[in-house]
Amino acid sequence: MDYEAYFSKSIAALKDEGRYRVFADLERQVDNFPTALHRSGPNQAREVTVWCSNDYLGMGQHKAVRAAMHEAIERFGTGAGGTRNIAGTTHEHVLLEEALATLHGKEAALVFTSGYVANETTLSTLGRLLPGCVILSDALNHNSMIEGVRHSRAEKIILKHNDLADAEAKLAALPKDRAKILAFESVYSMDGDIAPIEGYCELAEKYGALTYLDEVHAVGMYGGQGGGVAQRDGVQHRIDIIQGTLGKAFGMVGGYIAGSKATIDFIRSSAPGFIFTTALPPVIAAGARASIEHLMASNKERAAQQDRVAQVKRRLAELEIPVIANPSHIVPVLVGDAAICKQVTDKLLSDFNIYVQPINYPTVPRGTERIRITPGPLHTDEMIDHLVASLDAVWEAFGLPRSREAIVTVAA
Numbered sequence: 001m002d003y004e005a006y007f008s009k010s011i012a013a014l015k016d017e018g019r020y021r022v023f024a025d026l027e028r029q030v031d032n033f034p035t036a037l038h039r040s041g042p043n044q045a046r047e048v049t050v051w052c053s054n055d056y057l058g059m060g061q062h063k064a065v066r067a068a069m070h071e072a073i074e075r076f077g078t079g080a081g082g083t084r085n086i087a088g089t090t091h092e093h094v095l096l097e098e099a100l101a102t103l104h105g106k107e108a109a110l111v112f113t114s115g116y117v118a119n120e121t122t123l124s125t126l127g128r129l130l131p132g133c134v135i136l137s138d139a140l141n142h143n144s145m146i147e148g149v150r151h152s153r154a155e156k157i158i159l160k161h162n163d164l165a166d167a168e169a170k171l172a173a174l175p176k177d178r179a180k181i182l183a184f185e186s187v188y189s190m191d192g193d194i195a196p197i198e199g200y201c202e203l204a205e206k207y208g209a210l211t212y213l214d215e216v217h218a219v220g221m222y223g224g225q226g227g228g229v230a231q232r233d234g235v236q237h238r239i240d241i242i243q244g245t246l247g248k249a250f251g252m253v254g255g256y257i258a259g260s261k262a263t264i265d266f267i268r269s270s271a272p273g274f275i276f277t278t279a280l281p282p283v284i285a286a287g288a289r290a291s292i293e294h295l296m297a298s299n300k301e302r303a304a305q306q307d308r309v310a311q312v313k314r315r316l317a318e319l320e321i322p323v324i325a326n327p328s329h330i331v332p333v334l335v336g337d338a339a340i341c342k343q344v345t346d347k348l349l350s351d352f353n354i355y356v357q358p359i360n361y362p363t364v365p366r367g368t369e370r371i372r373i374t375p376g377p378l379h380t381d382e383m384i385d386h387l388v389a390s391l392d393a394v395w396e397a398f399g400l401p402r403s404r405e406a407i408v409t410v411a412a
Helices: 002-015 063-075 091-105 115-129 143-151 163-171 197-207 261-270 282-297 299-320 340-353 382-399
Strands: 027-028 035-041 044-050 108-112 134-138 156-160 180-185 210-214 239-244 255-259 332-333 369-375
Touching: 002 035, 027 044, 044 382, 063 282, 091 239, 091 255, 091 282, 108 115, 108 261, 115 134, 115 143, 115 180, 115 210, 115 239, 115 255, 115 261, 134 143, 134 163, 156 163, 163 180, 163 197, 180 197, 180 282, 197 210, 255 261, 299 332, 299 382, 340 369, 340 382
Parallel strands: 134 156, 134 180, 180 210, 210 239
Antiparallel strands: 027 035, 035 044, 108 255, 239 255, 332 369
């Protein structure tokens, strides 16, 4: 086989479809987020405004987080030295897991190297080891959850998205005493809609299922202490396993699960993706804990972020820019064509110094290509004015259709 020819032909096909991913060379600047330097060549750099970061609250720049990391690196050095089973668990990991358990009102927590690994490893371990397990998974669950279910080799049942009636019908068809996992997300990051968590809890309790909730796009963002949508809705105590990330609103890197002591110990003792992986550096654990503790005590960042989101949604609706209506902090702007979506984002970057990425298949279905805007507390009124005017100009330049969507109030 001519491997090089196969690889080259595959890449060419992606480019022809407009789905080839180009990485922008960005240099974040301390105390200047969401502004960054875009490097487009040797000695070529200009300031751009980032409108698609998952550092939702700007905590990756926060002074308290930076200070905690500076102190930790001087105390502990850099790496963790290996897996926690062999190299030992640093005290910073212990403290971080205690903070995460407290955040979610659970007995224990376990940290992984990423949110992806946390999902894939936990679901694959549970599905593989629970006798006769069946996993009921929402149709729009993240790839990490899909891969976890697939690797578990357990029976899987795909649920219609956010459809409680469909979920009940499929749960009711299973034996009451059979091991079942009901797996879903709180905030779905591409459309921005939110799961009926309380309804899922009621179904799980009625039919004897374990609830597994991915709060990746909600931790730090919702609830009185930033515990997520389940905390906001007063139902986190009814969720068996909460999965989250340190890499979005907390501004760091890593993932975790939180649950009962027995559940967490079972995963800790059985999951290859935890057992055989080098631990996060203690400096990362220290920074993450500082970010969590700050957001548990402060609502300022959440309130400011929700204000920015509401402003952007309202302003775009006034111009009939087609925003997919939702109750979350995600602002999906529908384009509907992969090639044009790429051209739109290229023009925003080249002509208006706005950085936002195209979202194409397979992340979203063909025909629903979009740009995904994530306003944050550090975006100023002037930045919003510039974004709205720039999108208006680009929509006009490409002759893109306009449609007015209902604006849904964003509830923190």
